[in-house]
Amino acid sequence: MNFDEFLVSLSKIKNIPLPAETSQFKMSPPFRRDLIKQYKERMKEAKRAGVMALFYPDNSKQTHLVLILRKTYKGVHSAQIGFPGGKYEDDDKTLEQTAIRETWEEIGVLSHQVKVVKQMTEVYIPPSNFYVQPYIGVAAKTPKFIKQDEEVEAIIEVPLTHFLDETIVVNKLVATSYTSKIEVPAFELNGHVVWGATAMMLSEIKDILNEVL
Numbered sequence: 001m002n003f004d005e006f007l008v009s010l011s012k013i014k015n016i017p018l019p020a021e022t023s024q025f026k027m028s029p030p031f032r033r034d035l036i037k038q039y040k041e042r043m044k045e046a047k048r049a050g051v052m053a054l055f056y057p058d059n060s061k062q063t064h065l066v067l068i069l070r071k072t073y074k075g076v077h078s079a080q081i082g083f084p085g086g087k088y089e090d091d092d093k094t095l096e097q098t099a100i101r102e103t104w105e106e107i108g109v110l111s112h113q114v115k116v117v118k119q120m121t122e123v124y125i126p127p128s129n130f131y132v133q134p135y136i137g138v139a140a141k142t143p144k145f146i147k148q149d150e151e152v153e154a155i156i157e158v159p160l161t162h163f164l165d166e167t168i169v170v171n172k173l174v175a176t177s178y179t180s181k182i183e184v185p186a187f188e189l190n191g192h193v194v195w196g197a198t199a200m201m202l203s204e205i206k207d208i209l210n211e212v213l
Contacts, residue, residue: 001160001213003057007138010055012212013118020121023204027169029176029184029196035126042129049132050092050099051085053205054114055160056139063160066145068106069153069192081156081194083134083201084109095133103137107155108146113139120204123197134201158189164206164213 025032036043054066072079086102088095096119100111120134145155162168172186172193186195187202194202 001063003055003061003063006055006063006160006213009212010117010136010138010209013136013208016208016211018121019204019207023207024121024123024200027185027187027195027199027203029182031176031182036124039124039126039129043124043131046124046129046131048088048095048098049086049130050088050095050097050102051083051132051134051201052099052103052114052116052137053083053120053134053201054103054109054137054139054143056143057141058157058159059142065158065160065163066107066143067156067158067189067192067194067198068147069156071151071153079153080196080198081189081192082198085132085134087130096135099133099135100137106148106152107143108148109139109143113141113143115140118208120201120208123200125197132197132201134205136205156190156192163187163189163202164209 058064067081070080084103084106085099088098092098100114103109104111114137116135116137118136122131122133124131147155168188170186170188171183173181173183184195186193187199
């Protein structure tokens, strides 16, 4: 989709109510509801993070969404697909600022190049005890991505038309922190399987975009 046309349509989402868990639970793992009950007390002390769903034009003015493949490490989010973003720091005034700062640190998009369009519904991540606040943002020009080698294995540029394609929703067997293998709903994006919290956030973004595009 042409980026200028996308921006015109995107402006309509500001006053649209968020689909929230109605969208998120389409892509939630089957054990999530039980985990939320199990972690009810722990959630009160959860850490906070902000992430950015950044849309931008490629060199042909076609709209894309950027995701990242995280490095392999000893941690619960090792080698997973996610949004640029990270933990709230004391110097951050808001979670929106966190998301913008981390987008610069992880993929090199300068803060002044990012315009936040809408705050989406936060998602709780039981394994790491984080509440993650996603934002939809846009960059008016094609970014010059620079990945943070310590944390980012690869930058994944997803065409909007691919993201909105209904055939990318699949069921996959994955290993989780709680069981060796379980079938979960997932998106197949650019050959990568995206599930869990990122898929839940993407589901809400996809649903709200479908209302205006």
